[in-house]
Amino acid sequence: MDSMQSNLPTIETQNLSLFYDRTLAFTDVSLPIPAGCITALVGPSGCGKSSFLSCLNRLSDIVPKTRVTGQVYIDETDIFDAAIDLIALRRRVGTIFQKPTPFPFSIWKNLAFPLREHGVKNRDRIDAAIETTLKDVGLWQEVSDRLHRSALSLSGGQQQRLCIARALVLQPQALLLDEPCSALDPISSGVVEDLIASLRGRYTIVIVTHNLAQARRIADFVALFWVRDGAGRLVEYGRMQDIFENPQDELTKSYINGIRG
Amino acid sequence: MSPFLRDTLLVVTLRSFAILCGAIVLPIVGFLFLEAYPAIEKIGWVSFWRDRSWNPTEGAYNLMPMLWGSLFVTAGSVLVAIPLGIGSALFSQYYAPPILARLYRRLLEILAGIPSVIYGLWGLVVLVPLIWQIEPPGTSLLAGIVILTLMILPTIALSADASFSKVPFAYWQATTALAVTRWSAIWHVAFPVAKSGIFAGILLAIGRAIGETIAVLMVCGNVVEVPNSLFDPMRTLTANIALEMAYASEYHRSALFVSGLLLMAAIALLIFLAEIVNRRGIYE
Amino acid sequence: MNNLSSPRSPSLETIVTILVWAIAIGVSLIFAWIVGDIAWRGIGELSWQFLINYPENAGREGRIAPILVSTALILAVCMVVAFPLGIGTALWLSELTASASKLGRLVGRSLDILAGVPSIVFGLFGNAFFAKTLGLGFSILSGGLTLACMVLPILIRSTEAGLRSVPLDYRLAAAALGYSRTTTLFQLLLPSSAPSLLAGFALGLGRAIGETAALIFTSGYVDRMPRSLFDSGRSLSVHIYDLATNVAGGDAKAYTSALVLLMLVVFLDLGAILILRKWLQGET
Ligand SMILES: Nc1ncnc2c1ncn2[C@@H]1O[C@H](COP(=O)(O)OP(=O)(O)OP(=O)(O)O)[C@@H](O)[C@H]1O
Ligand SMILES: [Mg+2]
Numbered sequence A: 001m002d003s004m005q006s007n008l009p010t011i012e013t014q015n016l017s018l019f020y021d022r023t024l025a026f027t028d029v030s031l032p033i034p035a036g037c038i039t040a041l042v043g044p045s046g047c048g049k050s051s052f053l054s055c056l057n058r059l060s061d062i063v064p065k066t067r068v069t070g071q072v073y074i075d076e077t078d079i080f081d082a083a084i085d086l087i088a089l090r091r092r093v094g095t096i097f098q099k100p101t102p103f104p105f106s107i108w109k110n111l112a113f114p115l116r117e118h119g120v121k122n123r124d125r126i127d128a129a130i131e132t133t134l135k136d137v138g139l140w141q142e143v144s145d146r147l148h149r150s151a152l153s154l155s156g157g158q159q160q161r162l163c164i165a166r167a168l169v170l171q172p173q174a175l176l177l178d179e180p181c182s183a184l185d186p187i188s189s190g191v192v193e194d195l196i197a198s199l200r201g202r203y204t205i206v207i208v209t210h211n212l213a214q215a216r217r218i219a220d221f222v223a224l225f226w227v228r229d230g231a232g233r234l235v236e237y238g239r240m241q242d243i244f245e246n247p248q249d250e251l252t253k254s255y256i257n258g259i260r261g
Numbered sequence B: 001m002s003p004f005l006r007d008t009l010l011v012v013t014l015r016s017f018a019i020l021c022g023a024i025v026l027p028i029v030g031f032l033f034l035e036a037y038p039a040i041e042k043i044g045w046v047s048f049w050r051d052r053s054w055n056p057t058e059g060a061y062n063l064m065p066m067l068w069g070s071l072f073v074t075a076g077s078v079l080v081a082i083p084l085g086i087g088s089a090l091f092s093q094y095y096a097p098p099i100l101a102r103l104y105r106r107l108l109e110i111l112a113g114i115p116s117v118i119y120g121l122w123g124l125v126v127l128v129p130l131i132w133q134i135e136p137p138g139t140s141l142l143a144g145i146v147i148l149t150l151m152i153l154p155t156i157a158l159s160a161d162a163s164f165s166k167v168p169f170a171y172w173q174a175t176t177a178l179a180v181t182r183w184s185a186i187w188h189v190a191f192p193v194a195k196s197g198i199f200a201g202i203l204l205a206i207g208r209a210i211g212e213t214i215a216v217l218m219v220c221g222n223v224v225e226v227p228n229s230l231f232d233p234m235r236t237l238t239a240n241i242a243l244e245m246a247y248a249s250e251y252h253r254s255a256l257f258v259s260g261l262l263l264m265a266a267i268a269l270l271i272f273l274a275e276i277v278n279r280r281g282i283y284e
Numbered sequence C: 001m002n003n004l005s006s007p008r009s010p011s012l013e014t015i016v017t018i019l020v021w022a023i024a025i026g027v028s029l030i031f032a033w034i035v036g037d038i039a040w041r042g043i044g045e046l047s048w049q050f051l052i053n054y055p056e057n058a059g060r061e062g063r064i065a066p067i068l069v070s071t072a073l074i075l076a077v078c079m080v081v082a083f084p085l086g087i088g089t090a091l092w093l094s095e096l097t098a099s100a101s102k103l104g105r106l107v108g109r110s111l112d113i114l115a116g117v118p119s120i121v122f123g124l125f126g127n128a129f130f131a132k133t134l135g136l137g138f139s140i141l142s143g144g145l146t147l148a149c150m151v152l153p154i155l156i157r158s159t160e161a162g163l164r165s166v167p168l169d170y171r172l173a174a175a176a177l178g179y180s181r182t183t184t185l186f187q188l189l190l191p192s193s194a195p196s197l198l199a200g201f202a203l204g205l206g207r208a209i210g211e212t213a214a215l216i217f218t219s220g221y222v223d224r225m226p227r228s229l230f231d232s233g234r235s236l237s238v239h240i241y242d243l244a245t246n247v248a249g250g251d252a253k254a255y256t257s258a259l260v261l262l263m264l265v266v267f268l269d270l271g272a273i274l275i276l277r278k279w280l281q282g283e284t
Helices: A049-055 A086-092 A107-117 A123-136 A140-146 A156-168 A186-198 A212-218 A240-245 A250-256 B003-023 B025-042 B064-095 B098-113 B116-134 B141-165 B169-177 B182-211 B214-220 B237-244 B250-280 C011-043 C048-052 C065-096 C102-116 C119-133 C140-164 C168-176 C181-192 C194-209 C236-246 C251-283
Strands: A011-020 A023-033 A038-042 A066-074 A093-096 A174-178 A204-208 A221-228 A231-239
Touching (some): A038 A212, A049 A174, A049 A204, A086 A093, A107 A123, A123 A140, A140 A156, A212 A240, A231 A240, B003 C065, B025 B250, B025 C102, B064 B141, B116 B141, B169 B182, B182 C011, B182 C102, B214 B237, B214 C236, B237 C119, C065 C102, C065 C140, C065 C181, C065 C236, C168 C181, C181 C194, C194 C251, C236 C251
Parallel strands (some): A038 A204, A038 A221, A093 A174
Antiparallel strands (some): A011 A023, A221 A231
């Protein structure tokens, strides 16, 4: 591990379960997520990957009637502790969703809005941060001349990169990505995937993906979820090579060989 | 009868029903014109704002005091009802726990259905004496504004609530993920998305306020004079019609229909504005 | 945390939260005040006797039997005319014409205008057309027909919404079975959207029952028991208005009548709301 990674957070869940009202979405997941690495969550539809991800920065809070049991530790701190500072937590752990969600105003304001919210008022600093971040996600070339046009006029892939920029502009330490490429065409998907791969080592990254080839290309660690007895569970977890080349569980074997799921 | 014949008959009947319903506005406007015509013809438009006063028995037909009355009471109530109505919608949409939100929405729906005569009665018996204690006579512009505010608040609140509820949940997730405060998310994201719906609700409320008759009639005092302060009594166009229609005849009656035409013109303007807002759509 | 300052002060959020709660509590309290006031002052006189005996001394004493009868007759006339017309139009709008068709859009547009027409203008129209031109005079018939024009848009829009929410599958299935249009409409669509018809009926009735301004100079003031539809008849809301404004010492009876009216309206509105909620929930 190089020096940059040393101050990135490690995330760890212990016996984590989540209920939507009375239905159990996933249960008993204990998963270590190493600092600075890309951890991919894979598994069939409905096995609780998105739900699991939403627990890691307590976005699960905003869905009415959810109940979480178990613990999520980010560097030793239990984030479900009542005393936690939610604003600091969510700034530290950014999220990107499956469908790009740019706000219905200009590209510039999409990035300036969160900055201002978090106390950056100086116009020069805002401009500088926006330029750096847009360069980071490879969007600067494409949009630098139309920063004040509506973000909704961008293509799907550009919108998704804008959303990644919007998360990065707050300088988080961890990123949660929920199928960030699945709503995009193959070319945009490739661009976004390369972008994510380029972020390795700079953030602790958890990515949900349906695309096993993608997981293989970018992940350091892989976790397989599966529905058993009516709830999602963690089936197997390990280094990417181990999971793909030497899976222990029968389910994992058939899943990565494309027999199931 | 063969099925085919029956079908044709049904279609023809239903279509004529629809045409009939759609055409009702025409005779309404037509009769207003017809009945207003003698006054316009004989008295002339200028009299309606140039005459000494409104005193039809003596041939004075100045409608301006009533026009100002309608304008003041509408403007006052709309200005007060907009923040209260939007605040109510924010409460039921973002700030209240789910059970309270549902109850509050139900309450607004009931409030919207309470007949104007009941608001008027309460205003007359409870509100007017209260205002009288501050400054007689109590029946006043202020009383009208308060009562109208209560009457149009549910309209604004319910339409704003409906517009907010259409703001995609994904925006809410995204703002939460960015650790934006609830108010900033509402102000910067929900408002811009919901604004055309909110605006349409406000236009609807303005229409209700201009057209309201019985409640303002009961609490405003109905003196034909432009009010100088909130505590002065005044008369609206609508109240004027309701008060004098029963005994008006000839040009007097005709002049009342002219004020009816003015009301329709105001409504037409509002509908036109609503149409423009609608066209622009949510994302402009 | 890097070069970003720590989270800003939450003051604005706090202020807005307090404001929004204050608005909601204030609106609820005023609502409670109005309803409580009507109930408190009205309940004393309320009894079966009040409902089934005759008014005396201009309504200061005595009861409201003829007024209830007149009200019922006016509403009956209104609904007998408006309900079939409204349902027919709604059926045509949602089933028999493409929503983009020119005539359909025209009818819809004109209904939106009709919905915005102030009730006093309906009164003017009713007076000029039904009472004067058709020679019906101040009568229950004039009043009922005027109200029918007024409630049509409400009836049509809520029925239409109900019909549109019937799944398309039903229609395709019916077409596949070779049903005629008549059969499809009467055996399938109307029954499956019956709750929305009922809700529309209740909403329209609630609106009509509370109307005052449109009735003062169409159905008139006469408080005797009507002998036919051509008699003038005083509706409950007109009775309240008259007692409160024109009859010294009429407040007590006005309050009791207002309580009766309020209960009817709330019953109808809540009924409509509950029917719709239940129905919509049952569907998902
Ligand atoms: N808001 C919600 N309310 C109720 N149940 C939900 C909600 N969101 C998800 N669920 C349920 O929880 C389970 C897990 O859903 P989740 O979205 O986490 O799965 P997923 O693995 O992300 O699936 P996908 O690959 O399709 O995105 C599913 O059975 C789903 O129906
Ligand atoms: Mg998912």
